[in-house]
Amino acid sequence: MSTRLQTGGRLIDRNQRLSFTFNGTPMTGFAGDTLAAALLGNDQMLMGRSFKYHRPRGVVAAGPEEPNALVGLGQGPRFEPNQRATTTELFDGLSAISQNHWPSLNFDIGAVNNHLSKFFPAGFYYKTFMYPRAAWKHLFEPIVRHSAGLGKVTQPGDPDRYEHFYAFYDVVVIGGGVAGLQAALAAGHAGAKVLVMEQSAHWGGRAPVDGVEIDGKPAEDWVSATLQALEDMENVTLRSRLMGAGVYDHGYLLAYERVSDHRPGTAGPRHRLWRIRAGRIITATGAIERPLSFAGNDLPGVMLASAVRDYVVNWAISPGDRTVIVTNNDDAYRTALALQMAGLIVAAVIDARPTATGALPQAVRDAGIRVETGRGIAKVKGRARVEGVALCAQAGEGAVLEEIPCDVVAMSGGWSPVVHLWSHCGGKLTWDAAQAHFRPDPDRAPADQDGAPFVIAAGAANGHLQAADTLRDAAAAGQNAAVALGRDPADGTAARANAVAEEPLLPVWIMPQGAGPDLRSKMWLDYQNDVKVSDVQLAAREGYESVEHTKRYTTLGMATDQGKLSNINGLAVLSDALGSDIPQVGTTTFRPPYTPISMAAIAGEARGDTFLPLRRTPMQDWHDANGADFEPVGHWQRPYTFRRGGEDRAAAVKREITNTRTNVGLLDASTLGKLVVKGPDAGKFLDMMYTNMMSTLKPGRCRYGLMCDENGFLIDDGVVARLDDDTFLCHTTTGGADRIHAHMEDWLQCEWWDWQVYVANLTEQYAQIAVVGPKARALLENLGGMDVSAEALPFMGWADGTLAGHPVRIYRISFSGELSYEIAVPAGQGRALWDTLLAVGTQFGIMPYGTEALHVMRAEKGFIMIGDETDGTIIPQDLGLDWAISKKKDDYLGKRGQARSHMTDPDRWKLVGLETLDGGVLPDGAYAVAPGSNANGQRKTQGRVTSTYYSPTLGRGIAMGLVHKGPDRMGEELEFARTDGTMMRARIVDPVFYDKDGEKQNV
């Protein structure tokens, strides 16, 4: 069993006892514990189950590489799944539950998968779930969804606060072990502005656990002294609980700070996402120990040798009473010494190497511990927990020589540098055969905007696993980073470490090397996703040669740990199966983040009201207070309709339309784009922008214009007013103002830069109010100040003047077919004019109307709407707008495009009106069917609905649509398919349903 030792534990404070629960069971631990350490202290070795087979899983590691010990943390809206127990700091009141089991951790029905594992080989998702197709929906998906135990999203949402933080440094050092501190010291001495970050709560990394001495002192003392020295430097910032998450272009770095995970409920944000620009990034990210692949290596109680050492030294945890250590290198012997120092029994050290003559093996032998060389583990004995190991010859096929009882197996397959951050932005790796790992290739570092390398790996992360080399390498990295940024080289002397020299390791990818299929199918590579040596070998046999394909086929390294333990072992097995060298097979791509970061940290402050900025018109407060039912239009919220009393939306829209057509309506049209185009070449420029001739427009007059892109497709429309000889005011659609402004700037700056034209976007400088309806003139006359008669201000004219004391510009334009005045007024006076119009308009029966009434009224008049009748593939000719295309101009944007054969094809679908035979409303987007089927066996089509409404004016459904040769087929009946399979019949008619001669707007 695992227990807490009576003494020791460099990170725990025995005076602070903390209470927590695991699956509802009350437990206690100490301040300074990780959750994993505290669980082990309570003999809770079983911490979860694997994803695919639901096999029992114990903790393997002591850091962020942990694949097994994933728990759900917190409760209610603060519940968070997939948290690693090894990186979760214990706090009082913590509540954790295990995952991937149902109904309980100890008894799990899903574990039946385990007994069926031979039916779940590599690629079984792809093989099994393909056929029959119906089985996916009704059988496989429901089971998979139920089994997917990787967490649920909390409702109603996250109550905590998260923030982004922007920072700029010369040098950022990622990793607060001795290498990171040494590198920071060198860069700091040279005068660089330095940030040093450490992902855990503790500085110093592994050195204090490994018994390293630096400058004649224990590593822990050197770490404290160096931290003090760094804190005393004004140009150096130290941050713990801050993890380098991702390295991106040009020195951009994302770092993830867990501000208050360890003290929930306190003030301030929970997580902080640092968005950093760094001149140079030093990755002092250390190394991760590799597991060994032997049969039964996933039983709870099999742990990394370094993790066993961490638990004993850092947290005074005995993972078990009797430990067998299995290794291919000298470093694991440190675990034997640490265990014995703590008074625990080391049953044997099993070393795969033929001999072990280094200083560490000798010290272990001197301590009276049994050392067996040339041996491996044939099999781990036990069911839910390690009970012993069977020894064999590493060179053989697994014949059992002896069984040794034990309850912990501490394994070490060597160390792999943490190269993730080096690799994120294109840093390349080189294979180090002597140490059997990939390390950064200094000649192929990620490059910045000047082509200079901006990531420097240091220490163990650079392949220097011995403490003395680590410090020398780190000091050089720190100094080189500062010098590259123009700082003077200062004191770059490295601290001197003395650690015991180590003998070379022996690469061991499976144990024993001649293991047969039975053993190989029990050797786990990826603990979380249940990928075994046999799965990778199967993938190779089935033709998966690329490591990227094998990864996806077997799911190796695709779990939340992203294969930190499994990748190198997996690709070594793959390269062996393919008969290739490891460097030829290569690694999979390392992608950010280094470990999962919270989605909320990525969102930061962008949630709720601050998710998207809201644009408000000067009348928005009135809309808010008067029952407006809003709809989003671009970044605006426009009133869809203003509901009164118990009205539903449809009734309100109907009332607004009827009132506008009989009395007078009021529309907030402020969101309409207003671009002033000015200069001696303004007319010439607009002749290029619009399909119409704008240069001939007379001052004082308005003209409706169409804009196309170079393909000839419609991109916007609106009314242009000529203000004077060299000034035009171009109205755009609400959503188009910024886009069309940018479009004009693009052509002016990049194509016709010698034309004298200036464009200004005045959209928000003016409020615009449409006064619409037969009584509109009477109302404005009542306001006084301007002659708005048909003679003084005719249809499609504009005039400046004063209305009820406000300076206004009135456009006689109509999008409804009624007598209509669009009044522009400085934005600051918009609300006042709106209020005056409403007050004075009462006697004329005035009512404001929203966007839906606007849309219905324009459809009744057969006016097109950009985005309804157009979809990016529609040319003006499709919409019967040939009258708005100048025949006299040599050129305009889209003219050449519209001349292409496909655009002039008489078979194009063209705009018509559609009148249902039963008076009902056609479904939006419905297709008109045609006889026969196409090559895919689908019903042929001959048209589609682009706009469809109930018209209160006509008392029936009306629609517009694009129909094959539509204008030539007036009076024909078409069948439109509803989604329920039934048909609706409609007749092709003129798209102008109301006031065909335009008499009402021109009075």
Next chain:
Amino acid sequence: MLILTCPYCGVSGEETEFHGGGEAHLKRFGPGASEADFESYLFHRENPKGVHFERWRHVNGCGKWFIAARDTATLQVFGTYPAQTTEPPQEIRDKITAARPGWRWRDFA
């Protein structure tokens, strides 16, 4: 996320300050152009692994369009210059040639 320098206002900004506008130095073909020329103008684009000329607009800044010469693979930026030109200025070409001897793209060398 790239860092680019706007040649108008001199600001070195994050990529989010700018808006990309695709390949630079395209020649416009309008009415009267052959089908081949018009097709090429509308649709044919370089996709080099290496030196490229791209249009960028300082959209959250001075609003000006400029051109960036950069390496699409290494992300090195050789320089930026105003868009009011049909060809890269000599100074930019010299910088590229110095960093990438022998490079060639269209007729610019």
